[in-house]
Amino acid sequence: MARELQKLNAATVKAANLEPEQNQARLADGGGLYLLLKRTKEGIGKYWRFDFKHQNKSDTLYIGTYPELSLKEARERHLAARALLDQNISPTAQKRRDKHKLSSDNTFEAVAREWWEKEQHSWKSEKHKQGVLRSLELNIFPYMGDRPIHEIST
Structure with a gap:
């Protein structure tokens, strides 16, 4: 007889807390979703995880940390990951693709053009507006326009 899991x-x-002798523990919610309790230097870390199999390989999706991500939000992300599995898509691979797409969407050129669109209305001269854009296009975009914005620092 299968044991009944209490959500x-x-x-x-x-x-949720750890016993003094424990370094980590899992609190299961069902369907592979669980809260991992882990002892850290700052105290007890609480991490949402989802264990699953895709193409006969075990994998774990790191969903988020508690309290930044509530139980309700973790369940919603878990359901979204399950929907991907139903389409034979690995949730961890999809997360990697989404992260890569987000970083490539936020290139220096994209952010600079957005800035120019917002600021151009405050400049009085049409010549100045076009000069700023032309300077960016000739002098900066060819060298660093395609770099993800998060890689650029002062």
């Missing part, structure tokens, strides 16, 4: 609730998640 987590917000109070259980908030009060």
Whole structure:
């Protein structure tokens, strides 16, 4: 007979703690979703995880940390990951693709053009507006326009 799993609730998640001799523990919510409790230098870390199999390989999706991500939000992300599995798509591979796409969408050129669109209305001269854009296009975009914005620092 299969054992019955009691789903987590917000109070259980908030009060979750480790025994003094434990370094980590799992609180299961069902369907592969669980809260990992882990001892850290700052105290007890709480991390949402989803264990699954895709193409006969075990994998873990790192969903987020508690309390930044509530139980309800973790369940929503878990359901979204399950929907991907139903389409034979690995949730971890999809997360990597999404992250790469986000970083490539936020290139220096994209952000600079957005800035120019917002600022051009405050410049009085049409010549100045076009000069700023032309300077960016000739002197900066060819060298660093395609770099992700998060890689650029002062």
